[in-house]
Amino acid sequence: MKKTLRLGIPKDIHAIKRQAIADTQELYNRVIRFYMEFFVTHLGIFEEKVPYTKKNGLPAERHWTAQELLTFAERHTLSTGAHPEPLMPLISAMPQAEGMPTGLRRAAINHASGKVKGWHILHKQWEHGGKKGGEPQLGAPHEPVTFYADMVEYPDVDLLPQVKVQQVFIAVTLWMAGAWRKVPLPITLPSYAHDALLAAEAERQRIRAEKALITARKAPKEPWTAEERAAVRPKVWVTRSLSLAVKRDKRYPGNLRFALHVPMEKYVPTPEKAKAQLAANPGLPVVTVDLGVNRLAVMGAFALGQLLATQFIAGGALNHQRHLLLNAIDKKRRQSGRLPAGVQDNVHLWEKVRHLDENAARQVARQIVDFALTHDAKVIVFEYLRRYQAPKEHMSRAGRKNHKRAYWLRGQIVQWVRDLAFREGILTVERNPAYTSHMCPHCPHEYRNVGTRVKHTFTCSNPDHAYVADADFVGMMNLYRKWNGTFTYPSQKRKDEPNPMQATA
Numbered sequence: 001m002k003k004t005l006r007l008g009i010p011k012d013i014h015a016i017k018r019q020a021i022a023d024t025q026e027l028y029n030r031v032i033r034f035y036m037e038f039f040v041t042h043l044g045i046f047e048e049k050v051p052y053t054k055k056n057g058l059p060a061e062r063h064w065t066a067q068e069l070l071t072f073a074e075r076h077t078l079s080t081g082a083h084p085e086p087l088m089p090l091i092s093a094m095p096q097a098e099g100m101p102t103g104l105r106r107a108a109i110n111h112a113s114g115k116v117k118g119w120h121i122l123h124k125q126w127e128h129g130g131k132k133g134g135e136p137q138l139g140a141p142h143e144p145v146t147f148y149a150d151m152v153e154y155p156d157v158d159l160l161p162q163v164k165v166q167q168v169f170i171a172v173t174l175w176m177a178g179a180w181r182k183v184p185l186p187i188t189l190p191s192y193a194h195d196a197l198l199a200a201e202a203e204r205q206r207i208r209a210e211k212a213l214i215t216a217r218k219a220p221k222e223p224w225t226a227e228e229r230a231a232v233r234p235k236v237w238v239t240r241s242l243s244l245a246v247k248r249d250k251r252y253p254g255n256l257r258f259a260l261h262v263p264m265e266k267y268v269p270t271p272e273k274a275k276a277q278l279a280a281n282p283g284l285p286v287v288t289v290d291l292g293v294n295r296l297a298v299m300g301a302f303a304l305g306q307l308l309a310t311q312f313i314a315g316g317a318l319n320h321q322r323h324l325l326l327n328a329i330d331k332k333r334r335q336s337g338r339l340p341a342g343v344q345d346n347v348h349l350w351e352k353v354r355h356l357d358e359n360a361a362r363q364v365a366r367q368i369v370d371f372a373l374t375h376d377a378k379v380i381v382f383e384y385l386r387r388y389q390a391p392k393e394h395m396s397r398a399g400r401k402n403h404k405r406a407y408w409l410r411g412q413i414v415q416w417v418r419d420l421a422f423r424e425g426i427l428t429v430e431r432n433p434a435y436t437s438h439m440c441p442h443c444p445h446e447y448r449n450v451g452t453r454v455k456h457t458f459t460c461s462n463p464d465h466a467y468v469a470d471a472d473f474v475g476m477m478n479l480y481r482k483w484n485g486t487f488t489y490p491s492q493k494r495k496d497e498p499n500p501m502q503a504t505a
């Protein structure tokens with residue numbers, strides 16, 4: 001599992017440092033270009049086969065590994081005691097590469113070999129295919145600089161930026177004023193990022209200690225057990241080599257905005273298939289979610305077959321806000337008349353609508369996953385979302401658009417939940433929604449009872465069961481029955497019911 005922590009480099013960074021960042025970036029890509037040329041003059045090595053013996057003892061052949069390509073490139077471009085005069089010396093082509101950090105140079109070589117190899121394969125296919133379509137081009141590299149361990153300096157602890165008065169710095173190796181040197185870069189460090197770096201450092205130390213313990217009690221070359229391997233995997237986010245991100249931004253000097261991106265990694269055991277989990281534990285804690293239009297979500301937490309808690313997320317305010325914006329767009333559109341083709345109208349208003357929906361989807365997803373975490377759920381059950389159907393009742397243009405967007409939002413929420421939940425080791429599944437808001441969740445199956453739903457209210461039609469409930473709540477309850485397999489359909493199936501194969505995850 002991966003994510004990225006972004007640390008901005010402020011606008012007012014010293015001009016010399018700014019120049020150094022830009023120069024390093026440029027130089028790094030020139031080194032990549034140099035090695036791309038090198039590999040292009042040695043295309044044969046991508047074809048060469050190396051014999052080896054498989055695990056089962058049979059002879060086989062393979063291509064060169066990235067490591068072998070790297071060694072080959074270094075041998076022919078770098079001057080060493082054994083090979084003082086390489087074939088294609090890097091330093092004579094680019095004197096600035098002298099003293100370039102090894103990690104960065106190797107990254108450049110790996111990148112170049114990967115790029116040339118990919119291009120070579122495409123080019124061969126193009127030639128074999130009778131040269132149809134455009135000839136594949138090698139293109140120029142635009143790679144961000146990555147700062148490997150030997151290029152970053154954090155005083156005191158490994159990944160903690162140095163805190164000076166009012167400013168936070170990370171020192172990285174850059175090409176500055178004619179030499180490679182460590183340059184302290186100011187960064188903006190919000191408190192959540194600071195906490196994340198601290199937690200990452202603590203985890204790194206835990207892993208280091210764990211590794212030392214295990215190695216100490218083992219005989220040399222003794223294989224590690226599954227538990228031992230699991231013990232040294234990161235359980236909280238740990239940091240990997242940071243890289244420099246450059247973005248065009250007119251508000252910054254030189255039109256360039258810099259940031260340090262810190263890739264973070266954590267190990268999440270792949271959750272077992274939902275069916276296997278249910279079979280192993282029929283009372284498994286799960287959360288079921290009914291997504292609606294007026295009410296964004298109704299969720300219920302179940303364990304041992306019992307409903308433990310419910311939570312409602314209202315959507316009225318969001319719908320109202322969106323409706324106002326769509327109305328405004330509609331009105332403006334009518335005033336301005338027909339626009340030339342390809343011209344987007346009301347760009348800002350549309351952007352507002354998009355932001356509104358995106359934020360809502362993200363927030364609702366977060367709430368759902370938090371609810372699942374609170375109740376220790378291992379699975380989140382959604383209804384399988386059918387294709388959009390326009391409402392039958394009469395609606396204004398803006399109203400129709402609003403309805404459609406609200407529907408579309410449900411899909412967005414499911415996507416966000418799937419992503420967030422997976423990071424927490426929680427599975428997301430979808431179940432067939434047919435009848436979930438039309439059947440009484442409490443009446444015995446023999447009744448095959450279809451209640452009535454009027455707007456947002458469900459009424460059970462069993463005369464002995466005076467049950468009136470919120471239709472979304474009923475949907476959420478029935479979704480649990482669909483999950484554990486106790487939901488019974490009425491004898492007559494609906495025509496628009498999706499194929500159960502599609503609806504099961």
Ligand SMILES: [Zn+2]
Pocket residue numbers: 440441442443449460461462465467
């Ligand atoms: Zn009932």
